[in-house]
Amino acid sequence: MKYNFLDDYSEGVHPEILRYITDHNDGQQLGYGHDAYCALAAHRITEAFGVPGADVHFLPNGTITNVTGLAAMLKPFEGVISPSTGHINVHEAGALEATGHKIIWVDSPDGKLTPDLIDEALSRYHDEHTVVPRAVYLTQPTELGTAYTKAELTEVVADAKRKGLLVYVDGARLPMALAVPALDLTPKEFGALGLDMFYVGGTKNGGLYGEALVITNPDLKPNFRHHMKQRGALMAKGRFMGLQFARLFDSDNLWLSLGDNANRQATRLHAGLQELGVKFDVEPVTNQLFPIMPDPLVKRLSEDFGFFEWQPLDDGHTMIRLVCSWATTSSHVDDFVAAVRSALALT
Numbered sequence: 014m015k016y017n018f019l020d021d022y023s024e025g026v027h028p029e030i031l032r033y034i035t036d037h038n039d040g041q042q043l044g045y046g047h048d049a050y051c052a053l054a055a056h057r058i059t060e061a062f063g064v065p066g067a068d069v070h071f072l073p074n075g076t077i078t079n080v081t082g083l084a085a086m087l088k089p090f091e092g093v094i095s096p097s098t099g100h101i102n103v104h105e106a107g108a109l110e111a112t113g114h115k116i117i118w119v120d121s122p123d124g125k126l127t128p129d130l131i132d133e134a135l136s137r138y139h140d141e142h143t144v145v146p147r148a149v150y151l152t153q154p155t156e157l158g159t160a161y162t163k164a165e166l167t168e169v170v171a172d173a174k175r176k177g178l179l180v181y182v183d184g185a186r187l188p189m190a191l192a193v194p195a196l197d198l199t200p201k202e203f204g205a206l207g208l209d210m211f212y213v214g215g216t217k218n219g220g221l222y223g224e225a226l227v228i229t230n231p232d233l234k235p236n237f238r239h240h241m242k243q244r245g246a247l248m249a250k251g252r253f254m255g256l257q258f259a260r261l262f263d264s265d266n267l268w269l270s271l272g273d274n275a276n277r278q279a280t281r282l283h284a285g286l287q288e289l290g291v292k293f294d295v296e297p298v299t300n301q302l303f304p305i306m307p308d309p310l311v312k313r314l315s316e317d318f319g320f321f322e323w324q325p326l327d328d329g330h331t332m333i334r335l336v337c338s339w340a341t342t343s344s345h346v347d348d349f350v351a352a353v354r355s356a357l358a359l360t
């Protein structure tokens with residue numbers, strides 16, 4: 014195996030984060046997130062997003078963050094509107110539904126929600142015989158590697174609020190989206206959108222594990238730690254998540270530069286593949302690419318590289334997923350492009 018483009022969590026931990034953990038390993042700290050490092054990380058995160066009054070909680074992975082956050086927002090008969098491709102809808106084994114909340118999904122070719130799609134979801138639900146749509150679930154960037162621009166995100170958040178819906182953003186890869194200059198969205202502008210809850214990922218951005226959930230809506234803050242505890246998401250050794258996020262959000266903005274590396278390498282990979290005539294259904298914006306390749310080429314490449322065969326298409330082609338990470342280098346990308354070039358020359 015020359016290199017694995019399967020995902021952005023096959024790498025180890027960024028050396029700066031590991032060093033920070035080792036440097037602050039000695040001594041005792043209170044458990045369950047009451048330690049000094051979680052407090053420091055929470056402070057740095059609220060500063061970065063310009064949300065001084067927000068609560069920040071550290072949870073071990075994306076699925077438990079989505080389940081805990083969304084279920085805490087909803088009454089038993091309420092549901093959440095999601096694009097069909099939303100991670101909660103397709104890749105979390107029905108975790109949210111297992112809490113009793115329906116996911117009201119709408120088809121979205123580019124993975125984004127729009128005011129029209131929200132209307133479509135609302136139009137299906139009327140009275141006490143149906144669930145009540147209460148929240149929208151957005152992912153920035155989306156599971157298809159696309160991302161909302163500032164204008165798009167502002168519009169959809171304002172629209173959802175006007176319609177009385179709560180807004181939750183899954184930011185497993187938020188650092189990548191905020192590192193794209195063309196999206197024109199700074200962390201403080203993101204924080205000022207009026208989201209009710211969002212999380213920023215550490216697992217996919219150089220951390221050991223862990224996500225930081227930010228609650229800005231005061232109504233959703235009380236007893237949130239009880240929700241976490243009940244779902245097994247309150248970590249006794251939470252200090253290590255605090256340390257990771259304290260380092261990621263230190264003054265050098267490591268969180269953004271790691272996202273930026275992942276994006277830059279994906280942009281190089283995209284350009285290299287396009288030059289060879291490879292087609293893309295959706296134009297990539299961040300660190301995930303979904304090229305469409307003939308099946309024999311996919312088979313040949315899989316001998317040397319790791320990637321997901323995302324979706325078989327009916328004409329002898331497959332859409333694959335290639336993910337670049339904070340640790341992907343130019344030579345990893347060049348090797349892949351060279352392998353595609355030589356495989357195409359042979360056919």
Ligand SMILES: Cc1ncc(COP(=O)(O)O)c(C=O)c1O
Binds near residue numbers: 073076077079100183
């Ligand atoms: C957008 C998004 N949300 C949530 C998750 C779930 O994260 P985990 O696998 O850590 O539970 C993922 C994981 O791939 C993801 O891509």
